[in-house]
Amino acid sequence: MNPKLAKLPPRGVAGNILASDTGAATHIASAPFGHALVRAAENNPRIVGLTADLGKYTDIHLFAEKFPERFFQMGMAEQSLIGCAAGMARAGLIPFATTYCVFATRRAYDFIAIGVALGRANVKIIAGLPGLTTGYGGTHQGIEDLALMCSVPNLTVIDPCDATEIEQAIQAIADYDGPVYMRLLRGQVPVVLDPEHYQFEIGKAKMLTEGGDVAIISTGLMTGRALDAAKALDAEGIRASVLHLSTLKPFDRETVEALIGRVPAVVTAENHMQHGGLASAVADLAVDSGLKIRLRRVGIPDCFCDSGSLPYLVDRYSMGATHIAQAAREALH
Amino acid sequence: MNAQSEAISSATQEIRLKETARALRRHVLEMAEIVGQGYVGQGLGISDLLAVLYFREMRYDPKNPSWQDRDRFILSTGHYAIGLYAALAEAGIIPLHEIGTYGTDGSRLEMAAPETTPGVEITGGSLGHGLPQSVGMAIGLRYQGRPSRIFNLLSDGECQEGATWEAAMAGAHYKLGNLYAFIDCNNQQADGPPAAIMNIEPLDKKWEAFGWHTQRIDGNDVAAILGALAAARKVEDRPHAIVLDTLMGKGVATFEQREKNHFIRVGAEEWSVARQQLEERAL
Numbered sequence: 001m002n003p004k005l006a007k008l009p010p011r012g013v014a015g016n017i018l019a020s021d022t023g024a025a026t027h028i029a030s031a032p033f034g035h036a037l038v039r040a041a042e043n044n045p046r047i048v049g050l051t052a053d054l055g056k057y058t059d060i061h062l063f064a065e066k067f068p069e070r071f072f073q074m075g076m077a078e079q080s081l082i083g084c085a086a087g088m089a090r091a092g093l094i095p096f097a098t099t100y101c102v103f104a105t106r107r108a109y110d111f112i113a114i115g116v117a118l119g120r121a122n123v124k125i126i127a128g129l130p131g132l133t134t135g136y137g138g139t140h141q142g143i144e145d146l147a148l149m150c151s152v153p154n155l156t157v158i159d160p161c162d163a164t165e166i167e168q169a170i171q172a173i174a175d176y177d178g179p180v181y182m183r184l185l186r187g188q189v190p191v192v193l194d195p196e197h198y199q200f201e202i203g204k205a206k207m208l209t210e211g212g213d214v215a216i217i218s219t220g221l222m223t224g225r226a227l228d229a230a231k232a233l234d235a236e237g238i239r240a241s242v243l244h245l246s247t248l249k250p251f252d253r254e255t256v257e258a259l260i261g262r263v264p265a266v267v268t269a270e271n272h273m274q275h276g277g278l279a280s281a282v283a284d285l286a287v288d289s290g291l292k293i294r295l296r297r298v299g300i301p302d303c304f305c306d307s308g309s310l311p312y313l314v315d316r317y318s319m320g321a322t323h324i325a326q327a328a329r330e331a332l333h
Numbered sequence: 334m335n336a337q338s339e340a341i342s343s344a345t346q347e348i349r350l351k352e353t354a355r356a357l358r359r360h361v362l363e364m365a366e367i368v369g370q371g372y373v374g375q376g377l378g379i380s381d382l383l384a385v386l387y388f389r390e391m392r393y394d395p396k397n398p399s400w401q402d403r404d405r406f407i408l409s410t411g412h413y414a415i416g417l418y419a420a421l422a423e424a425g426i427i428p429l430h431e432i433g434t435y436g437t438d439g440s441r442l443e444m445a446a447p448e449t450t451p452g453v454e455i456t457g458g459s460l461g462h463g464l465p466q467s468v469g470m471a472i473g474l475r476y477q478g479r480p481s482r483i484f485n486l487l488s489d490g491e492c493q494e495g496a497t498w499e500a501a502m503a504g505a506h507y508k509l510g511n512l513y514a515f516i517d518c519n520n521q522q523a524d525g526p527p528a529a530i531m532n533i534e535p536l537d538k539k540w541e542a543f544g545w546h547t548q549r550i551d552g553n554d555v556a557a558i559l560g561a562l563a564a565a566r567k568v569e570d571r572p573h574a575i576v577l578d579t580l581m582g583k584g585v586a587t588f589e590q591r592e593k594n595h596f597i598r599v600g601a602e603e604w605s606v607a608r609q610q611l612e613e614r615a616l
């Protein structure tokens with residue numbers, strides 16, 4: 001057993017393998033990606049959809065039902081999925097291709113790097129089950145996909161926080177001419193960001209709360225937990241900034257640099273390994289700009305994760321709001 | 334296979350294996366009920382093959398699951414774990430009582446079988462890994478002069494993955510007579526039946542064309558499985574593909590009749606009916 005992991009006794013709770021992690025969310029939206037893609041496609045006949053036998057499981061079935069003639073089921077063949085999407089883009093279409101993070105990035109990596117990214121083919125890869133959002137173990141948990149995708153030149157990499165951001169991001173990436181890898185939260189998805197006040201922009205980090213004691217920089221679903229952590233810290237008199245950085249690449253250096261330059265401690269929170277993703281990008285930036293920062297990373301350590309129910313996994317790998325708050329306290333001491 | 338089992342008449346043997354298959358199905362239901370959902374259809378569908386492999390065909394030592402000269406069962410479809418655990422428990426490779434932990438937090442019996450569990454040879458579940466690794470094992474064991482054979486279970490859906498066919502080519506190229514691939518055609522994958530998702534037929538002709546000794550049988554017919562294995566043993570210079578047409582949920586009427594689904598949810602009240610239907614089914 002990895003000594004870095006919290007030791008927890010088996011709880012005997014049946015693993016709720018396929019449920020979405022809606023946690024304590026009060027607002028939920030159903031299949032935000034599927035609905036957003038349908039809306040974008042209504043205004044743009046070049047948009048087509050593809051999947052590799054995961055239509056029902058990535059919400060693109062809604063698009064397939066609405067536009068059957070614009071939907072292409074590729075079977076369980078991820079290399080063919082990405083290769084065909086690249087070909088469709090070269091033929092002038094805007095393909096949205098769905099599968100899970102692990103199958104897109106591990107099996108079809110070469111097809112993404114060369115077929116899609118090298119020539120900037122206008123392919124949108126939408127990948128489900130990021131990080132610890134599935135109870136299956138190492139085969140299904142996309143824990144290093146951001147590291148892989150951020151390493152590919154020309155690729156835009158997005159890890160949205162919630163239903164609001166997914167809806168906005170789908171329109172934005174449909175309008176953007178270039179290859180995109182976007183993580184997907186599927187099914188019942190929490191609404192964390194208020195659509196009246198939040199506006200997604202590719203490549204822009206957004207300050208959600210301001211505080212001068214500690215900066216929490218978060219991406220993906222961890223932002224919901226970062227906001228909860230900030231509330232808990234506030235009750236203790238610690239004022240935290242929460243900077244939500246959903247575009248990992250291109251990285252919003254300006255905003256991050258300005259923030260980490262003016263707080264005494266920084267916490268990163270990502271639904272991904274602690275290396276190769278958000279924390280590494282922040283650390284790189286600090287070094288490049290000669291900033292000395294105290295950094296604590298919340299993320300998955302260097303291991304394949306267990307299977308089990310989502311609350312069990314969140315505790316086991318210290319990925320909850322309480323862990324983010326604790327990391328902030330530690331960073332301050 | 335020991336001398337004693339050889340001596341038993343084939344009719345008696347068939348009945349025993351059918352009884353064993355039913356025992357495996359009982360275990361499958363028991364496990365599925367714990368999580369209330371899952372791959373019960375696949376587990377029930379493949380129980381006949383597992384009964385024949387683990388209780389007639391394969392050589393292994395339950396006390397020493399890593400015995401070097403064992404025959405190896407390679408589960409490519411990690412999510413069929415529920416069926417494999419039933420066989421491992423019945424065979425005494427894992428304790429029978431442990432199946433009560435299936436799918437629960439901290440259990441070794443994860444819903445997709447991990448290779449850290451005794452009797453599980455590879456971590457399947459990222460589909461398309463089984464056949465390449467099986468080819469490698471078959472080459473490696475033959476190279477070392479070991480008598481072991483490799484029995485790989487793959488699914489109809491996996492016949493859409495390129496890796497499967499790359500390995501199929503290699504298996505024939507290296508004339509791996511010690512390699513057996515069972516393709517479970519339960520006519521279902523995640524989004525629907527393969528014919529609607531991405532046609533894979535004619536599967537038997539494809540395997541044949543790839544250079545495999547190929548048979549296509551009713552995968553829920555114990556006698557047919559025994560017959561196919563006997564025929565395969567006679568061919569030593571080619572790998573063996575046995576395409577199995579199976580019925581998802583086999584043995585439990587409500588699951589057989591249910592609209593076919595890759596991942597089924599079962600109401601709490603349905604389990605006692607399911608158990609009863611299993612016992613009522615004629616062997």
Ligand SMILES: Cc1ncc(C[n+]2csc(CCOP(=O)(O)OP(=O)(O)O)c2C)c(N)n1
Pocket residue numbers: 052053054076103107375410412458459460461488489490491519521522523524595
């Ligand atoms: C490489 C890969 N792609 C996609 C998946 C997701 N997935 C899990 S099961 C499944 C359906 C596969 O169908 P089949 O293998 O025929 O299994 P069955 O429906 O009989 O359980 C899919 C697409 C996967 N596990 N691995």
